[in-house]
Amino acid sequence: MYFKKIGIIGLGMIANTRHIPELKDVENCKITAICDIDENKLKIVGNDLGIPDELRFTDYHDLIASPEVDAVEICTPNHLHIPIATAAIKMGKPVNVEKPLSINLQCCEPLKNALKENYVLNMMSFTYRFMPAIRYAKWIIDNGHIGDILNVDVEYFKDSGFIKGRRLEWRFQKEMAGTGVLGDLGVHLIDMAELLAGKITSVCGVTDIIVKERQKIDSEEMAKVDTDDYCSFICNIENGVRGNFVISRCAMGKPNSVKFDIYGTKGLICFNMNNPNVLDFYSEVSDIGGDRLQTITVPQEFHTTQEAEFIKMLNGERCDILPTIEDGLRSQKILDSILKSSEKNCWVNI
Ligand SMILES: NC(=O)c1ccc[n+]([C@@H]2O[C@H](COP(=O)([O-])OP(=O)(O)OC[C@H]3O[C@@H](n4cnc5c(N)ncnc54)[C@H](O)[C@@H]3O)[C@@H](O)[C@H]2O)c1
16 A cells, blocks of 8 residues: 555544544554644644644645645535535545535536546545445345345434524535535435435425524624425335435434334345444345344444545545445435425426
């Protein structure tokens, strides 16, 4: 493996809880440069990682141009993913882009054009794909242990929308987030459903804004929330599979509850994100598990991390379920279609 120098743009929650800690655990790479518009975050993260002042940037163009950066991780709010990824690709630098890819499909055009003109290695941070249970579920399904898939039944409930005093951060503003809980949590589930059960072909959904106004970040003034914090949709998936999704961040009493059930003609797989190392599994035809729904532990060979796979990709060792910008574009199209379905009160074909 060649040694890789990584630049991180956006030093907020996800950079500090996933990208940076996971990269610290990967051999043959180093975080060499960081960028944020918040100088305080630059100082804290820069000091922690021992990054010299000249490689702490407030303008992402400077980080991308630095010869000390081989590849770029994009961990900013959603509306910045496309301009930053496009700039990096134009410089020939591989990217790992946080989800969702953008605020809508139309905004993705510059990125699509840049990739067409100058293809570079790319990845989307569809984090759930790297969870051991999801990788194992894919193996179980692909090896016929639950027969043909009939339906997927998905719930993601959080109560984080009700946190007292939570202000009008970028997530609650359409011009920066695109969608609300749909793009924040739902996009992971959409990507997982497509990975495990097949391509979604049509959707019919509703969205709702439950907390309608919040206090602005930097003043006492209240302002309108214009992104969803509830979404439910049904969908058709190829080969006659049906999907049923409910996603909310205003689910009082449920701090973080995920149910992802995949029903087949011969068995059932149930995944819970709170325990990503096990699955609940039942099969009539498999020698894994038993004759009733029971918890099985994911074998070690299915364990990996998102950032380990990013570094492997940079070294030409792409794992077969690595999410790319192509997957980001697909799920963006599905997000746009669910919003359209909700607005027009109709089914929308993908
Ligand atoms: N993969 C996952 O499971 C997962 C989980 C949470 C968030 N996310 C995604 O990660 C991204 C960031 O989310 P977050 O929760 O970390 O947000 P955050 O608000 O905590 O962090 C965003 C950071 O970007 C910085 N920033 C804003 N404008 C910038 C600019 N022009 N240049 C450089 N930095 C800039 C902000 O100062 C902030 O530090 C979002 O796209 C979100 O959807 C992914």
